């Protein structure tokens with residue numbers, strides 16, 4: 001009898017999550033622990049294997065899906081590069097496949113999270129565009145029930161949509177004026193601290209939100225600017241893609257619930273009315289579980305996880 005479950009693994013810069021997921025995308029068992037990338041790839045891998053082994057023993061899984069904060073070669077399952085983790089050219093899929101003797105697929109974490117949110121929305125109008133505002137501003141696009149990757153795997157990089165044409169803030173990608181350089185969590189913290197002129201610095205977006213609520217003008221301005229620039233980028237996405245569904249989530253959106261509302265107001269001022277007419281907009285439903293559930297579902301639909309005989313030879 002084929003295994004009912006697949007195992008999802010979501011390796012983020014801060015936290016790694018594992019979840020055993022059934023065919024209805026319900027989580028049967030899950031575990032979270034700090035990724036601790038300073039331990040190097042071997043250390044991170046050892047921790048994942050230690051956590052996965054008992055789960056796989058209790059719940060036999062047909063396949064493993066890995067979501068990782070990295071650029072991934074989808075064909076080979078190689079983690080090509082990850083600025084967040086500091087790893088390069090790691091054959092992650094092959095290593096897990098060898099370790100657990102089941103097929104393993106590897107996907108970018110934001111794409112996997114977008115796929116998870118897509119599955120959480122029965123009858124979602126497509127294309128579905130998911131935008132996650134957290135440390136970075138990430139996007140994923142689902143077309144015809146599948147992740148749209150673009151030619152080289154970089155489609156839907158909404159965080160790097162330029163929203164300021166000249167003398168914009170420096171972005172982690174090396175360019176200037178990207179929306180991530182205004183609306184990403186570290187950008188908000190840095191910009192709010194700079195506005196304080198040495199009076200205070202902020203540890204996280206929560207602290208900026210508290211200061212704004214307590215009447216700090218600079219913090220409030222920085223948050224409003226983040227929402228406005230995000231709205232401009234969302235308008236660009238809507239005009240370019242004409243999505244049927246727009247999903248907004250991520251840690252910054254949770255820390256400052258008004259972000260989505262303000263950004264959507266701004267988006268509606270700039271997007272084509274015809275593209276907005278039937279656009280369904282909703283908040284992310286799965287929270288931090290989106291990536292791990294999406295990864296497990298991708299493992300299930302991968303041709304490699306089908307019954308023996310249906311596997312493709314590379």
Ligand SMILES: [Zn+2]
Nearest residue numbers: 160171173178
């Ligand atoms: Zn950028």
